[in-house]
Amino acid sequence: MRAIVLDAPARPLRATELPDPVPEPGQVLLRVHACGICRTDLHLRDGELEPGRLPLVLGHQIVGEVLLPDEASTHAVGARVGVPWLGWTCGECRYCRSGRENLCERARFTGRDVDGGYAELAVADARFCFPLPPSADWPDLHVAPLLCGGLIGYRALRMAGDAERIGLYGFGSAAHMICQVAVHEGREVYAFTRAGDDAGQAFARELGAVWAGTSEEAPPTPLDAALIFAPAGPLVPAALKALAPGGTAICAGIHMSDIPSFPYDDLWRERSIRSVANLTRRDGRSFLELAPRIPIRTRVTSYPLAQAERALADLRAGAFEGAAVLVP
Numbered sequence: 001m002r003a004i005v006l007d008a009p010a011r012p013l014r015a016t017e018l019p020d021p022v023p024e025p026g027q028v029l030l031r032v033h034a035c036g037i038c039r040t041d042l043h044l045r046d047g048e049l050e051p052g053r054l055p056l057v058l059g060h061q062i063v064g065e066v067l068l069p070d071e072a073s074t075h076a077v078g079a080r081v082g083v084p085w086l087g088w089t090c091g092e093c094r095y096c097r098s099g100r101e102n103l104c105e106r107a108r109f110t111g112r113d114v115d116g117g118y119a120e121l122a123v124a125d126a127r128f129c130f131p132l133p134p135s136a137d138w139p140d141l142h143v144a145p146l147l148c149g150g151l152i153g154y155r156a157l158r159m160a161g162d163a164e165r166i167g168l169y170g171f172g173s174a175a176h177m178i179c180q181v182a183v184h185e186g187r188e189v190y191a192f193t194r195a196g197d198d199a200g201q202a203f204a205r206e207l208g209a210v211w212a213g214t215s216e217e218a219p220p221t222p223l224d225a226a227l228i229f230a231p232a233g234p235l236v237p238a239a240l241k242a243l244a245p246g247g248t249a250i251c252a253g254i255h256m257s258d259i260p261s262f263p264y265d266d267l268w269r270e271r272s273i274r275s276v277a278n279l280t281r282r283d284g285r286s287f288l289e290l291a292p293r294i295p296i297r298t299r300v301t302s303y304p305l306a307q308a309e310r311a312l313a314d315l316r317a318g319a320f321e322g323a324a325v326l327v328p
């Protein structure tokens with residue numbers, strides 16, 4: 001099969017031929033129809049996150065068709081499924097046993113510990129693949145970004161409880177989907193972008209944000225929660241300053257630069273800071289059930305598989321609105 005591999009961090013991805021993957025017991029073999037690009041892929045490519053193995057096929061937002069089912073036929077031949085970041089959990093540790101499989105001590109992640117979807121074929125544990133509705137209403141390209149940006153963004157939004165006024169810091173793939181969920185839930189969305197990103201701010205307003213500005217600006221009214229999707233530590237004290245008493249700053253990314261120190265006064269009055277890690281299968285099921293009912297419309301830029309390196313460069317440069325998806 002054709003695949004794109006990471007040989008070593010901070011080196012360009014390489015297009016190559018690999019032997020077709022052979023499913024192990026419990027796994028399905030998939031033909032990859034589309035694979036969303038996530039900022040985590042860029043962190044792995046750039047050496048900001050450590051890959052679980054090398055060489056490695058990145059990609060953890062896979063929309064695929066089942067070519068070979070698992071023994072239990074969890075998904076039928078020809079079924080369309082989505083493969084997320086959470087690829088396997090032990091089922092035994094204290095986190096798995098208490099509904100927190102996202103924190104499993106032995107978890108394996110797609111496109112980090114096992115080969116992912118920057119390829120024509122992939123294998124995945126059948127129990128961690130989500131069934132997807134028929135493609136006519138919901139094309140592969142548009143579903144792929146839901147599988148990480150949408151799903152982990154949704155987990156972050158749930159952490160905000162019933163916050164009425166939500167700030168989204170970094171208006172990329174995840175934020176453009178979560179903005180639509182928050183608006184659907186009747187919340188007010190305040191979008192924060194890099195200075196000078198007028199296109200990003202216009203895009204946020206188009207999706208229902210009541211206000212859009214730069215992350216250095218104060219919103220017109222204090223926020224009940226801030227979801228931070230951009231990997232920049234200085235956004236944390238900036239978001240704290242924008243929060244009303246009792247508000248929460250939620251860091252939704254897997255990697256962030258260091259957070260600068262800030263006066264205790266900015267945290268005082270029950271403001272809090274927390275992170276969101278990975279996803280549980282329950283998050284995935286509830287989000288994928290909700291998404292078509294809103295319905296979430298993803299803005300997608302597609303790239304052929306061979307241009308994965310360019311797609312990551314464009315993500316680094318903020319060259320597109322919404323999400324990028326690779327098509328083998």
Ligand SMILES: [Zn+2]
Binds near residue numbers: 090
């Ligand atoms: Zn576990």
Ligand SMILES: [Zn+2]
Binds near residue numbers: 040060
């Ligand atoms: Zn991701």
